[in-house]
Amino acid sequence: MVASSLLRSLTRRGCAGPAAFSRYYRHHQHPFSTAASAAGAQSEAGWGFPGLGPTAKGEKARVVVLGTGWAGSRLMKDLDTGGYDVVCAAPRNHMVFTPLLASTCVGTLEFRSVAEPLARIQPAVSKSPGSHFFLARCTGVDPDAHTIDCETVTDGQKDALEPWKFKVAYDKLVFACGAEASTFGIHGVADNAVFLREVHHAQEIRRRLLLNLMLSEVPGISEEEKRKLLHCVVVGGGPTGVEFSGELSDFIIRDVKQRYSHVKDYIHVTLIEANEILSSFDVRLRQYAAKQLVKSGVRLVRGIVKDVQPNKLILDNGEEVPYGVLVWSTGVGASSFVKSLPFPKSPGGSFFNDGRIGVDEWLRVPSVQDVYAIGDCSGFLESTGKEVLPALAQVAERQGKYLAQLLNHVMKAGGGHATSAAEVDIGPPFVYKHLGSMATVGRYKALVDLRQSKVG
């Protein structure tokens, strides 16, 4: 019943099959061509390509959210679905509780414990007729037509759907698509290292660890080969790298000695950092963390990685470091999609801030209507006079919460639909209050830095 009424509503809003779609795309190649999009949106069939067409005045307004991270998930959780339909397009259908990801690599936590399905965070996406989750990547945005282009993500799944393109019209559009792991252009990182940002990364690390533990037990393998297979190298001494190193050494002390006692003396952890570990923490906490890590058997190396090859990496002093598992965690930077967007960017300054979508103090993208950006993909514009906030869960989650309040308020004041919010008072600007930082270092020990700072 629901499904068929949904279909009717799709049809009414101008959905068409693949033929119409390819016809549209043959004529209008460039996704950012305003003329083309406008022509498409105004074609006589309403749209002339598959997707969700604009909402009508009597219907709920549609908030389109790109991303299911800390920012997007909190936003969708708090949106008032009495007045809004929530449509989310993202390459994953769950939120990841990233600070606990390191613990899943070694079995301290189950993978499902750190992932929460979006449908549980915001049930409307699976139940309400006008709300949806689409497993898709946004490929372009047309702020004038108030539409985005999307393409399904199938992750190489054969037999599934061919990548399928569609458009979604929005009343409000929120970029919450996060950042990318930064490799600083170092050769071989993407091919050989594992990041630690998604559940499948943690699964891959766990799989490699256990596989190498088993392979190192095979008879006749040289001592050198064993040490290589069981050398876990972590590059990047931020909280993630430090926490993962701590978890790894816990795993070695607790589990490997018990369950892989034949090879327990061959496993080692090295943490490579170009500067200080945990540089954002107070100096005494940093020193404590370093001492704890060394005590747990982690080798701390100050160095810069120059090149990464399949079984070894090269430091800038020429030293070769053979490894069995390489985890890369040197922070994040703007994704190429975010960089490609036709919006002003937040000021660069550092590698990590460069290229983020610039927002004003209300987290709006000021050059266009009804577009917002929150979390790691966004940063305050220079004109706000505020510093770009760090790429932290704490910031993203707070921004999601703030923006939900703002949008709910706007909707209640009659500004929910596209281009109707200009006259509405949107309340106070976003103010970030840093509550402190925490990092575990293994063996049930952790650092807490409570020097409070009020930024923004």
Add this chain to the structure above:
Amino acid sequence: MVASSLLRSLTRRGCAGPAAFSRYYRHHQHPFSTAASAAGAQSEAGWGFPGLGPTAKGEKARVVVLGTGWAGSRLMKDLDTGGYDVVCAAPRNHMVFTPLLASTCVGTLEFRSVAEPLARIQPAVSKSPGSHFFLARCTGVDPDAHTIDCETVTDGQKDALEPWKFKVAYDKLVFACGAEASTFGIHGVADNAVFLREVHHAQEIRRRLLLNLMLSEVPGISEEEKRKLLHCVVVGGGPTGVEFSGELSDFIIRDVKQRYSHVKDYIHVTLIEANEILSSFDVRLRQYAAKQLVKSGVRLVRGIVKDVQPNKLILDNGEEVPYGVLVWSTGVGASSFVKSLPFPKSPGGSFFNDGRIGVDEWLRVPSVQDVYAIGDCSGFLESTGKEVLPALAQVAERQGKYLAQLLNHVMKAGGGHATSAAEVDIGPPFVYKHLGSMATVGRYKALVDLRQSKVG
């Protein structure tokens, strides 16, 4: 300490590096060439290739077990590690509780609940200096030299070890390597269908199911495409196929209606069987099962699959059946490795029995010394006058238990080492008593067939 003493013992037993290994293999290509193996085993360095050499009289005898299924796991669990070293070579390091695998596909059970690491079943393999688990496949056996050839299994893991070959000398060798999913030579099965025998199969089915549920929600997809994506086809009406169909329909009734209500009316399950479903069960139970399945929405199709293509299969009456997920569960047959072994085989009769390693009433391979076979890879020789037992967990587990008792008894009587058991009384032969069969059909309903039969 343990590791270094292990290394000493490996060296003493004649382990050598890859160079020596390749030298050996250059001269002696054929793994079954007795002359070559004997020459190798008697070469002046003891062995001249990597591996575990023969045990000495004062040491524990070594039982080499190939496989970690029902038969092998039960055997290793019960082996007396006071007198035996246990060495297991298998492509997976855990036992799978196969009857519950179907429940993990739809989230009723967690994957880890149905897999038990071998190191927990028999802790000696990770702790005792002479006991090991090797993640490796056996590639050949030399019964005269009492050695097997092995090659590590890395499952396409790049950056891990190159496939590594080694030999293991045995005092007792037990084939417990199971059978293979049978495809009856039907084109396209291996490429397009998922079996339901390993944890990764269940993971793959779950992944495809959830992916297709999400993809079917994408706007603009045709009704036909949606029905195809969400059509789950199960081929094979044995207990596995029936139980999986039941779990699937439970999943649809309970979870899909709730969590994917937009597309709930498009998902369907079809069970294809050439003959009767659950043919080994009593006729009234079969009828009850069929009724229950139909009631839960499963479409039962009597037909023979002729060809399997990426998104559809063709029945022998020409009917085309489009599918989104295809699960293949038409029983098992002897693996190509088992077929290649130079031992007499159990009588064929049916596809499922053909090519199993022939054993006598004590589960010994009679033509050679110290070699046994249990579980799905073995079958009684014609000379025993007994029927080949069905490929059931029940049979395999009972055989593992029996053989552990036999081997423990032999060891205590002084026959633990190679070629020393000829004079030892080995006790009563194996007798199989069927305790009954069970199959769930979903909705907390199950069949139990208690017609007892004493075979053997």
